[in-house]
Amino acid sequence: MMINLPVWRFIGIFAAAYVGTRLLVPLNIRFSQTKGIMAMPNDRSIHSVPVPTAGGLSFGLVIILLQVIWGLINLENEYGASLIKLALISLLVIALGLFDDKYKSRVRYKLLGQVMITLLMFHAGYKVTYLTNPLGENFFLGSLSLPVTIIWFLLTMNAINLIDGLDGLASGITCIVSVVLAVTGMLSKNPLVLILAAILLGTNLAFLKYNFFPARIFMGDTGSLLIGLNIAAISSAGNTTFKGITTMTLMVPIIAMAIPIIDTSLAVFRRIGKGSIFRADKAHLHHYLLKLGLSQPTIALITYFITCLFGLAAIGFSFSSKKILFSLVVLLMAILIVLAYYLIHKGQKE
DSSP: OOOOOOHHHHHHHHHHHHHHHHHHHHHHHHHHHHHTOEEOOOTTOSOSSOEEOOTHHHHHHHHHHHHHHHHHHTTTSHHHHHHHHHHHHHHHHHHHHHHHHHHOOOHHHHHHHHHHHHHHHHHTTOOOOEEOOTTSSOEEOGGGHHHHHHHHHHHHHHHHHHHOSSTTHHHHHHHHHHHHHHHHHHHTTOHHHHHHHHHHHHHHHHHHHHHSSSOSOOOHHHHHHHHHHHHHHHHHHTTTTTTTOOSSSTHHHHHHTHHHHHHHHHHHHHHHHTTOTTOOOSOSHHHHHHHTTOOHHHHHHHHHHHHHHHHHHHHHTTTSOHHHHHHHHHHHHHHHHHHHHHHHHHHHHO
């Protein structure tokens, strides 16, 4: 089933998300300061003064409210109930993130909570049932749907969480990825994808004003986990709720999120080599770029530019030959990985 969503409704949802977040962020800053939810400087942090965190609370509440409202308005449609289910689970994610921002829970317990959230998403209908095959027909996963869904949600949530180590980095990347997903949703006439992308874009664009260098508030786990959940939900909604759509499989968000996914993958292998995947470090790509003397705004803008390039390639899957674009994306990713290893090697010498 395909349902058209008028452009003015997309603009209206985006505007409501933007305005709502702009109004709540100043309140969120005061709330974090009052409740002592602060990111304190430590040996792994970049900032030198305490900064209010849990900023995801401001845009998270807006995301949930708009999902519930639009879900109730469209309850007779298939995607109305899906929006309400996502909103309820998002509320649990906010609670999990807020607890971690306040009390700094152990990584293994946080990961366990994420797995439980993913299982809820799977049973709510947000599941990966197809994998894109750029060389032919898509793969139907069948019984492999559950483990692939778990891996996908964990990868996306932690990719945003780990990339959120520099002012404006995670929120800026999210804005770009949201535009890519919105365009894909529009081309495939998928209202659920389009609505979720519009909400994510509006809220993060508003938050970016306060989060770009010098950041007045951090999104914290409250925001990064929620963003990751919603991006994973958008991509899984694209090939389950509307099974006839093949453009909205994992290939699009994977390409658009190339930098956080590569950074997360490198972090996993690096930590395994050091004996524990749960051991946090200060060895992400943006850390090495800082060691090379680049400023935070410069690193953020470079990352935005590269993300835009990958985003354009992702959108291209709807227009051109998948084989050609896949070859181009593989080449770009190979160059990015080589560049990442070069930066890491050079940064370690500094």
